Ligand SMILES: Nc1ncnc2c1ncn2[C@@H]1O[C@H](COP(=O)(O)OP(=O)(O)OP(=O)(O)O)[C@@H](O)[C@H]1O
């Protein structure tokens with residue numbers, strides 16, 4: 001079928017039902033309508049050619065990839081259909097292009113990309129990590145040592161986006177604990193950061209910083225007499241990430257221990273955040289990103305611990321207006337602007353140090 005020739009633009013979208021609810025698709029639809037854009041919900045169980053043509057497709061198919069990786073045939077069929085449609089319709093702008101989305105499906109691949117992109121940066125890093133697929137304690141101990149991973153570590157399922165199990169994690173304090181976590185997993189060095197997480201929400205050329213609660217500081221056992229790092233029998237701490245770093249998270253795991261409360265939290269520097277956003281937009285060629293950053297309490301360096309495609313954008317002001325601005329920009333100028341430009345950050349935040357944010361302080365200075 002030919003490209004939509006009517007005067008109004010047509011945007012096809014697909015999110016899973018949970019996201020449709022959470023994201024507020026009705027608001028998006030109303031904003032699109034006000035801007036002369038027809039928003040069409042795509043049915044992944046019917047031929048896409050019968051549902052188009054689309055000027056742009058807005059999607060979060062990461063969950064379908066996760067299900068397909070888990071041998072879900074229906075999801076695999078939907079993914080094949082979606083990919084074939086995109087190949088056949090180069091005139092349709094895809095937000096976001098699949099090559100970048102693919103790089104965010106598996107945590108080990110995401111972390112390797114982060115390592116490559118920031119390995120020479122003096123202020124930005126990603127924690128060391130190791131991929132584990134065995135329960136052999138000695139083997140795992142050697143793997144984490146070779147990868148310069150330090151305890152405590154955070155064990156995370158290799159598969160990132162999609163499904164509750166993708167967010168089941170653990171803080172592990174010793175090699176024995178490594179052999180208990182569900183495999184395959186990544187073991188990422190834990191970075192003490194004063195229980196403050198900076199979520200960078202990217203919408204093409206604009207981005208916002210939202211401050212969130214985060215895991216408190218953890219220490220692998222240290223011998224009180226000699227200060228050596230004795231890998232003690234500290235119990236593994238299991239958690240679900242959806243309970244520790246949401247705006248309303250109240251988990252005890254996010255309450256700093258008394259000994260850590262006096263620590264002065266560093267003043268976050270928007271210029272460093274800007275460098276992170278610019279670099280990752282260039283690396284991934286994506287517009288819709290959630291980048292999780294912590295500031296290392298010991299070094300003051302900025303640690304990128306996670307990158308997500310199409311996040312919640314919770315607390316981002318005027319979200320739908322910004323998103324529709326982006327849709328219009330991409331439909332009018334499909335070739336993404338040279339992403340080497342410094343993304344204009346519409347809100348240059350000035351931070352007050354957040355002591356122990358219990359709710360989203362939604363940094364917003366205007
Ligand atoms: N290496 C780390 N050092 C310190 N804290 C960490 C580390 N990795 C994860 N965390 C803590 O665990 C939380 C969840 O980690 P992560 O963002 O990797 O999980 P996720 O399930 O991908 O989260 P999301 O909800 O963003 O998809 C982080 O917000 C942070 O509080």
Ligand SMILES: O=P(O)(O)O[C@H]1[C@H](O)[C@H](O)[C@H](OP(=O)(O)O)[C@@H](OP(=O)(O)O)[C@@H]1O
Nearest residue numbers: 019160161162163290308310311312313314
């Ligand atoms: O509030 P945030 O943006 O932290 O929550 C996101 C989360 O970071 C992940 O992006 C989730 O996606 P999956 O990794 O695919 O589970 C988002 O879930 P979604 O249903 O909104 O896509 C969370 O909102």
Ligand SMILES: [Mg+2]
Nearest residue numbers: 241292306307
């Ligand atoms: Mg995260």
